Amino acid sequence: MSNVLDETKQQQVIALGRLGWSLRRIEAATGVRRETISGYLKATGVAVRRRGGRPTQWPPPNPATTGEVSTDPVSIGTVVATVARPGRAPTASACEPYREQIVEAVRRGRNAMAIWQDLVDQHGFDGRYASVRRFVGRRRVTSPEPAGIIETAPGEEAQVDYGEGPMVRDPVSGKYKRTRLFVLTLGYSRKSVRLLTWRSSSQRWAALHEEAFRRLGGTPRVIVLDNLREGVLTPDVYDAQLNPLYRDVLAHYGVVALPGRVRDPDRKGKVESGIGHTQRTPLKGLRFETLDAAQAYLDQWELRWADTRIHGTTKRQVSVMFSEERPQLQSLPLELFRYYRHGTRVVHLDGCVEVEAAYYSVPPGWIGQQVVVQWDDLHVRVLDPKTSGLLREHLRTRRGHHRVADADRPTRTPAKTLALLDVARKAGPSISAVCEHIHRTEGVLAPRRILGVLALARKHGPALTEDAAHFALEAGAPSYRFLRRYLERVKLPATALKQIDPLIRHLTDYRALIEQRAAAS
Incomplete structure (x- = not known):
């Protein structure tokens, strides 16, 4: 015990406990803490009265008819010897052999139901859930907010x-x-x-x-x-x-x-x-x-x-x-669903959309607009973004290749393609000739190739691209791929710096100017 009372105080506490007083009342009368009072009462076998309830032994014994109540001083050891300590319950808890497993499960935060299920499955526990719940001692009182119960028909x-x-x-x-x-x-x-x-x-x-x-x-x-x-x-x-x-x-x-x-x-x-x-x-x-x-x-x-x-x-x-x-329940379909990937694409000037580095045509009238694309390992589907209607369906093709439906090939040159050809004419005659050849031979893919030729002119300069286009026409290969490879391999000639030129003044002229300005200041 944490505190040791003198014999008089001990006897007073024990006598009040036998009268059925609660721990709070004994504390108020004697000035001794409830924890200390509880320890002495348990040591002498006196039933401890719980808070707000009766003692474990009710009604309490009549103090006038018990020989243990006496005003004569007696030591605590004598009281312990004369009063028999209550023994253990006749039947121990069925969970006692599994104490270690239960303690470990509680430490991990598992509740009584989960612990009981694990004991049944893993250890052949034949006790009831109520026994495990009492042993765990975790009782939570919750008051959930009332909510309506939604009743549904079977399979609904x-x-x-x-x-x-x-x-x-x-x-x-x-x-x-x-x-x-x-x-x-x-x-x-x-x-x-x-x-x-x-x-x-x-x-x-x-x-x-x-x-x-x-x-x-x-x-x-x-x-x-x-x-x-x-x-x-x-x-x-x-x-x-x-x-x-x-x-x-x-x-x-x-x-x-x-x-x-x-x-x-x-x-x-x-x-x-x-x-x-x-x-x-x-x-x-x-x-x-x-x-x-x-x-x-x-x-x-x-x-x-x-x-x-x-x-x-x-x-x-x-x-x-x-x-x-x-x-x-509704019956299942015979086939599993064929999953696809989907996204939105903008239709390019050549009337195609890009899917994993391959290109697929869209019906005329969609250039510059967004469409919904669905694709899997076999097909590519182009859908109307507003109605989800199917615009075009193609078989998959390899990276860098095109799938163009015959109905999607234009019957006349689009206005944007004509604008590209006009830009090519301004860039140079050879560049224009190459772009015209591309437009005549590659059909719906021509706008993309012409854009590539114009991009080479911006990157390498019109003069060098014009020379490459002239060489491509002489070699009989007027294509964007030939121009790109040629410009990647050609080396620009080294430009020598001129020491003497009419535009370059002599150093004596600069010296005379500096001296003149210095004298004037």
């Missing part, structure tokens, strides 16, 4: 969202890295699909939906999502602009996206609750060496615990409700 709706996943060792850097947790929850049965990924993108976000649909064996009719960039480009509760790839994937599976209001998570509270439950229970305080190991652990937990639990709202087992909802 699902909610999706991202959350923080567990720490997994990165195979590239060798360090632990935070993963992302994707959760899709059905609105009727609360059946969830939980998937882990390293990073997110438009294609990865859509692929996670596709994998979740495959795991469920069908698709809901509506997907409720947040306004994250992978799914929604422009948030608007009335007419949101979806990511094109995400929109096409959902259309392939017959699903309609329904983005919620900005900063309104209550509309998708089912998936929010599912993410929080996953973070607090199976993943709290755990680290994994590989992403596959983390996903396997999460799948096993989903099958063993999440699907067999009794949901707090529906008061029914999740797997039973999912068996009712599964027949109401």
Whole structure:
């Protein structure tokens, strides 16, 4: 004990404790701290009265009929000898053999439910959850804000969202890295699909939906999502602009996206609750060496615990409700979605757009305007940015090559091409002749080649480019590529500095001028 009282004070404290007084009342009467009073009462086996309640022994024994109450001074050792110390409970906690494992799990921040599940799976624990909860002693009293419960028909709706996943060792850097947790929850049965990924993108976000649909064996009719960039480009509760790839994937599976209001998570509270439950229970305080190991652990937990639990709202087992909802899901298409990349391009003067260093034609009338381009390993599609209508579809070609549809070849020379030829005529006769030849022979690709010839004239100078064009005409190779290679290899002649020239005055003239100015000053 931290303080040692004299025998009189000890007897006074013990006698008041046997009368059923609380620790605060004894402290007020004797001036002894409650911690010291509690120590003496426990040493003598006197029931300690808890704050605001009764002592563990109620009603307290009548002091007039007990021989231990006496005004004669007696030592504390005599009291301890005459009063039997209460023994241990007849049955110890079933969690006692697993104390070390529980303490370590508590230190990592895992809650009682997760600890109980780990004991059952890893150590064959046959006790009940209530025993683990009492042993852990972590009771949190929360008063959540009231929110309405959204009831949906089977197969009608699902909610999706991202959350923080567990720490997994990165195979590239060798360090632990935070993963992302994707959760899709059905609105009727609360059946969830939980998937882990390293990073997110438009294609990865859509692929996670596709994998979740495959795991469920069908698709809901509506997907409720947040306004994250992978799914929604422009948030608007009335007419949101979806990511094109995400929109096409959902259309392939017959699903309609329904983005919620900005900063309104209550509309998708089912998936929010599912993410929080996953973070607090199976993943709290755990680290994994590989992403596959983390996903396997999460799948096993989903099958063993999440699907067999009794949901707090529906008061029914999740797997039973999912068996009712599964027949109401839409059937899956026979083929997987063919993913593509997309972007915006400006149509060049030659009527083509550039995709990965290759060039593809666009119908006439789009020069200088922006179009939407989608491409994969086989095709390139050019779309109208306003209506998303297909303007032109091409097979992929190699880098540096062109794909020009016959319908896109102009029937007359565009005004901008004529302007380029006029600039070439002003640059020099040989340059003009080369550009005219390019225009006659290369058709729709001519404007790009003529622009290259004019760029060489600006870089190397009109005179040197004119000489190169004259040599190209004599050699029978009037092309942009010949001019570029010729100018890269030709060496400019060294210019000798002249010592005597009519424009250069003699040094005596400068000396006389300086002396004249000095005399005048």
